[in-house]
Amino acid sequence: MKTILLIEDNELIRENTAEILELSGYTVLTAENGKIGVELALGTKPDLVVCDIMMPVLDGYGVLQIFNQNEQLAGVPFIFLTAKTERTDMRRGMELGADDYLTKPFDEAELLSAIRGRLNRFRHLKPDYDLQHPGGLGEFLEDASAVGNLTDLTLDRRPHVLRKKQEVYVEGDEPTRLYFLQAGRVKTVRRTAAGKELITGVYGPGEFLGYLPLLQQTTHDDTAVVLDDATVLYIPREDFTQLLHRNPAVGQQFIRLLAGKVSDREQQLLGMAYNSLRRRVADTLLRMHEEAGATPDSWIQLSRDDMASVVGTAPESLIRTLSEFKQDGLVELTSKGIRILQPAKLRQPNW
Structure with a gap:
C-alpha cells in the first residue's frame, strides 16, 4: 500500500482530500504546514507528496527545497496544489523540481489520475527480486524499464530452448547479449591447450550468465554449455548497456544481482590453490x-x-x-x- 503525504493548511480541503485518498486505497499522512510535513516525511518516507504552496511556517517551495537537499527524501514524487494560477508560480515550482501541478478546486478524478501517473513513472526498484520465480525477471525488467524510462527493454524476451550439450556461447566470441536462465542448467568451462576442462560455474533457473564480458568490454573468456535441456532469455547488449548507464539506481541494482558469481569464482580458485x-x-x-x-x-x-x-x-x-x-x-x-x-x-x- 502506497503512502501519500498530504500537506495542506486548509482544514476542510485537507480532510476531504485525505478521505478521497484513503478510500482509494492509499495510506495518508496529513500535515497543516510544511514544517510538520517535513518532520513526518523524515519519520516515514512517503511514496509521493501532495503539497499546497501558500502555507504558514514553511511554504511548499521550502518543503520541496528541503526534499531535494535531503538524501533520504530526494527523488520522492512531488505534486503541488495551489489556488493561484499565475504562470510565474507554476514555472517556479517546476524549476525547483515539482513533478506535477494541480490548481484548486480540483475534482477527484483529476487528483487520482495525477497520483497514479506519478507513482507509475517514479516506480522504484525493490531491494530484492525473486529471480527463481518465473515472473521475477519480468518484474525486475519492467520496474527497471519504468525507472530508467527504457520502453524497449522487455521487448526481446522470446524464450529460446537449447538442448543438452549445446553451446550458448564460445570462448573468444564477441558478447552480443546477456543470458537469463529460465529453466534447466548451464555450465561455464575453460579448456587447456591439452583439452582438459575446468568448470568455472554451474548456473540454474533464475541466474544470469555472460555478463562479465559486457561489463569489461572484452570477448568471452569461457564457454557456456547446456547441462540439461534449458530455456534461455536473451537481453540485447544495447539494452543491457542502457540499463546500466541511463539510470544509476538501475545499474547498481543489476550489478548487485550479478556480483555474487564473481565472488564464488574467486573462492573456488582460492580453494583449488590452497x-x-x-x-x-x-x-x-x-x-x-x-x-x-x-x-x-x-x-x-x-x-x-x-x-x-x-x-x-x-x-x-x-x-x-x-x-x-x-x-x-x-x-x-x-x-x-x-x-x-x-x-x-x-x-x-x-x-
Missing part, C-alpha cells in the same frame, strides 16, 4: 546442496566428470573421496544423484 582434496570436494558438495534447495531431500545431479572439473581433480580422485564420505555417513550415493546427510560435519574446518 585446500586439500577432501576440503574442496566438501565445499563443492555444500555449494551444490545450497543451490539444490538445502533440504534433507535435495539431490545433487551432476556427472562425476563434471563434478571433478568443478573441484579441479581427476574423476578417479573424486570418486574415491565420495566413497570415503559415504563410508563416514556424510552422503548418500545413488543413481538419482548425491544427497547430503550431514552438512554440519562437511563444514568442519579440520580437513
Whole structure:
C-alpha cells in the first residue's frame, strides 16, 4: 500500500482530500504546514507528496527545497496544489523540481489520475527480486524499464530452448547479449591447450550468465554449455548497456544481482590453490546442496566428470573421496544423484 503525504493548511480541503485518498486505497499522512510535513516525511518516507504552496511556517517551495537537499527524501514524487494560477508560480515550482501541478478546486478524478501517473513513472526498484520465480525477471525488467524510462527493454524476451550439450556461447566470441536462465542448467568451462576442462560455474533457473564480458568490454573468456535441456532469455547488449548507464539506481541494482558469481569464482580458485582434496570436494558438495534447495531431500545431479572439473581433480580422485564420505555417513550415493546427510560435519574446518 502506497503512502501519500498530504500537506495542506486548509482544514476542510485537507480532510476531504485525505478521505478521497484513503478510500482509494492509499495510506495518508496529513500535515497543516510544511514544517510538520517535513518532520513526518523524515519519520516515514512517503511514496509521493501532495503539497499546497501558500502555507504558514514553511511554504511548499521550502518543503520541496528541503526534499531535494535531503538524501533520504530526494527523488520522492512531488505534486503541488495551489489556488493561484499565475504562470510565474507554476514555472517556479517546476524549476525547483515539482513533478506535477494541480490548481484548486480540483475534482477527484483529476487528483487520482495525477497520483497514479506519478507513482507509475517514479516506480522504484525493490531491494530484492525473486529471480527463481518465473515472473521475477519480468518484474525486475519492467520496474527497471519504468525507472530508467527504457520502453524497449522487455521487448526481446522470446524464450529460446537449447538442448543438452549445446553451446550458448564460445570462448573468444564477441558478447552480443546477456543470458537469463529460465529453466534447466548451464555450465561455464575453460579448456587447456591439452583439452582438459575446468568448470568455472554451474548456473540454474533464475541466474544470469555472460555478463562479465559486457561489463569489461572484452570477448568471452569461457564457454557456456547446456547441462540439461534449458530455456534461455536473451537481453540485447544495447539494452543491457542502457540499463546500466541511463539510470544509476538501475545499474547498481543489476550489478548487485550479478556480483555474487564473481565472488564464488574467486573462492573456488582460492580453494583449488590452497585446500586439500577432501576440503574442496566438501565445499563443492555444500555449494551444490545450497543451490539444490538445502533440504534433507535435495539431490545433487551432476556427472562425476563434471563434478571433478568443478573441484579441479581427476574423476578417479573424486570418486574415491565420495566413497570415503559415504563410508563416514556424510552422503548418500545413488543413481538419482548425491544427497547430503550431514552438512554440519562437511563444514568442519579440520580437513
